[in-house]
Amino acid sequence: MNLKAGPVAIAVKALFTAMYGVPILWIVLTSFKRSQDVFGTQSSLLFHPTLQAYQDAIDGALFTAMGQSATIALGTTVLVLLVAIPAGYGLARTTGWLPSFGLGLLIVLQMMPQTANVIPLFQIFGRWHLLDETFGVVLADAALLVPFATLLLRPFFRAVPPQMEEAGAIDGAGVFRTFWSLVLPVARNGVFTVGTLVFLLAWGEFLYAVNFFLAPAHYPLSALLASQVSAFGINWPGLMALAVLTSIPILVVFTATYRLLRDGLTVGAVK
Amino acid sequence: MSAPAAPVTRPGDRPAARPTASRPAYRVGRRSQVRLLFLAPAAVLLGVLSIYPLAQLVRMAFSAVTVATLNAHWDWVGLANVRAGWVSGDTPHALVRTVVFVAVVTALGTGLGLAGAIALRTRGRWSGVLLALMVFVWALPPVVNGSVWKFLLGDTGLVNTVLVHTGLRALPAPFLYDQYWALGAVAFVNSFAVIPFNALVYRAALLNIEPEIFEAAAIDGASRWQEIRHIMMPAVRPTSLVLLVLTIVYGFRSFDFIYVMTYGGPGTATNTLPFLGYLQAFVRYDFGLGSSTSVVTVLGVLVLAAVYARSIRREESGR
Numbered sequence: 001m002n003l004k005a006g007p008v009a010i011a012v013k014a015l016f017t018a019m020y021g022v023p024i025l026w027i028v029l030t031s032f033k034r035s036q037d038v039f040g041t042q043s044s045l046l047f048h049p050t051l052q053a054y055q056d057a058i059d060g061a062l063f064t065a066m067g068q069s070a071t072i073a074l075g076t077t078v079l080v081l082l083v084a085i086p087a088g089y090g091l092a093r094t095t096g097w098l099p100s101f102g103l104g105l106l107i108v109l110q111m112m113p114q115t116a117n118v119i120p121l122f123q124i125f126g127r128w129h130l131l132d133e134t135f136g137v138v139l140a141d142a143a144l145l146v147p148f149a150t151l152l153l154r155p156f157f158r159a160v161p162p163q164m165e166e167a168g169a170i171d172g173a174g175v176f177r178t179f180w181s182l183v184l185p186v187a188r189n190g191v192f193t194v195g196t197l198v199f200l201l202a203w204g205e206f207l208y209a210v211n212f213f214l215a216p217a218h219y220p221l222s223a224l225l226a227s228q229v230s231a232f233g234i235n236w237p238g239l240m241a242l243a244v245l246t247s248i249p250i251l252v253v254f255t256a257t258y259r260l261l262r263d264g265l266t267v268g269a270v271k
Numbered sequence: 272m273s274a275p276a277a278p279v280t281r282p283g284d285r286p287a288a289r290p291t292a293s294r295p296a297y298r299v300g301r302r303s304q305v306r307l308l309f310l311a312p313a314a315v316l317l318g319v320l321s322i323y324p325l326a327q328l329v330r331m332a333f334s335a336v337t338v339a340t341l342n343a344h345w346d347w348v349g350l351a352n353v354r355a356g357w358v359s360g361d362t363p364h365a366l367v368r369t370v371v372f373v374a375v376v377t378a379l380g381t382g383l384g385l386a387g388a389i390a391l392r393t394r395g396r397w398s399g400v401l402l403a404l405m406v407f408v409w410a411l412p413p414v415v416n417g418s419v420w421k422f423l424l425g426d427t428g429l430v431n432t433v434l435v436h437t438g439l440r441a442l443p444a445p446f447l448y449d450q451y452w453a454l455g456a457v458a459f460v461n462s463f464a465v466i467p468f469n470a471l472v473y474r475a476a477l478l479n480i481e482p483e484i485f486e487a488a489a490i491d492g493a494s495r496w497q498e499i500r501h502i503m504m505p506a507v508r509p510t511s512l513v514l515l516v517l518t519i520v521y522g523f524r525s526f527d528f529i530y531v532m533t534y535g536g537p538g539t540a541t542n543t544l545p546f547l548g549y550l551q552a553f554v555r556y557d558f559g560l561g562s563s564t565s566v567v568t569v570l571g572v573l574v575l576a577a578v579y580a581r582s583i584r585r586e587e588s589g590r
Contacts, residue, residue, distance in 0.1 A: 008495070009393065012386050012390035013390050020401070024404070024407075087310050089306070090309030107579060107580065109317065111524065111576055111579075112572055113526065116569055117321070119549075120327035121320070122341075123327060143321050204415075225415065239422075246414070250407075261410070262403075265472070
């Protein structure tokens with residue numbers, strides 16, 4: 001492959017650098033401005049940085065929201081992995097009409113618009129006294145993400161050589177032991193990749209949180225941000241400070257798992 | 272993160288990974304039935320929290336359900352909700368908007384995704400950093416990306432400041448409060464959010480092309496454009512098919528950028544079908560009407576899922 005970049009490739013790269021760099025830069029810059037400095041060209045790059053927006057944003061309510069975000073994202077990740085790991089393995093190693101049907105169902109479910117789930121779930125959770133409960137949001141998020149996680153895990157389990165399991169069987173290990181001590185360690189990259197993606201998705205989810213929590217006092221960060229940005233008279237530095245604080249955990253997770261994401265997302269796309 | 276969130280991955284599907292007849296397959300065969308038990312937890316969870324709610328959704332769509340009767344008896348009204356949606360013009364208008372929206376997201380998302388992949392296939396610091404930046408932006412919560420674009424596209428936001436100062440426009444463009452601009456602007460931001468994923472998948476497909484093919488092309492004096500046209504495009508065709516369907520689905524079910532940037536407005540200008548159903552249920556408190564609109568979106572998804580299954584099968588048989 002011709003690996004030297006031509007003029008067109010350079011132009012495309014410049015376009016993408018601007019398109020993806022400027023928004024990030026603007027979030028950060030705006031969060032260090034005063035409200036009156038936000039608009040107007042003179043002050044867009046040269047201004048007196050201030051921590052005012054952060055000082056205003058960081059209070060007890062923010063820590064509550066962070067706690068909610070962490071609880072929901074971690075709880076969802078654990079629950080999804082508990083359910084999706086065995087399901088992904090089961091679908092990778094069984095044949096017949098039942099697994100085929102399950103596979104088709106998962107594809108349909110993961111394509112469902114979330115707005116179609118939120119209406120009946122609101123009614124059902126109301127009856128089950130799960131509204132305004134963090135556990136209810138975790139359950140809803142888990143149901144939303146299990147199809148995606150299972151479908152993504154299945155190929156990782158299929159890539160584990162079946163001969164390994166036969167060897168385990170000959171040594172007298174049962175199906176569950178073989179799975180736990182032989183298959184799972186081999187497929188751990190897949191589990192990490194899927195776990196990371198589920199965490200990122202659950203951290204950003206806001207439709208369930210906005211509708212199932214009845215008071216903003218219980219909102220996670222994403223829902224807080226969503227309700228502030230759709231309100232009138234937005235305080236942009238405050239909003240951007242909140243956006244930065246919401247994104248910091250994503251940056252941490254991303255930095256730790258970038259290689260895994262980059263390769264894991266596309267591992268079999270072309271094979 | 273805004274993923275089309277569907278795996279394109281199936282590394283183990285090679286026939287070589289299956290037990291061959293010469294192996295002692297009898298044990299695996301018998302034991303594989305035990306493995307159906309592994310599906311039980313997912314079946315229970317999804318049965319209670321996905322399938323049962325869908326059944327409720329369908330029931331609500333054919334009933335009169337308001338916020339007052341939500342947890343009481345629902346009167347069966349047949350097709351009255353569906354008819355109300357069509358007669359008021361809400362459903363057909365939302366359908367047209369959804370088609371336009373999905374067309375823009377799909378064209379920009381796959382086109383720029385491929386362009387990005389071709390530009391980013393080169394090794395070097397710039398490509399590496401840019402790819403990481405794009406994946407990071409993709410991993411950010413949609414509320415964060417939606418917020419910053421709402422800011423950038425405002426009357427005195429960066430985009431309009433640049434447009435006015437360079438003389439490209441006399442007045443700021445009404446990106447978020449003109450009915451046509453708004454739909455286009457939200458569709459653009461949706462594409463913005465999906466391009467990194469598509470570029471990543473396309474890039475993997477490009478890196479998989481045998482280097483010898485490019486060497487041979489170079490000896491024959493092929494130009495860069497000919498390399499793209501005759502080597503890369505054919506090589507990514509199967510990937511394109513799957514990504515195309517995934518991007519269509521992503522655009523179709525999208526609501527988060529609409530929620531954050533326009534909340535369906537101005538007026539009803541960015542009410543796509545999924546968002547219209549949401550507004551009818553949670554803003555107008557007509558759960559029956561909202562459910563009937565949502566059932567239409569579910570039917571749309573069923574059609575798309577069938578197309579997806581077909582394209583996957585074709586991709587697998589095509590190699």
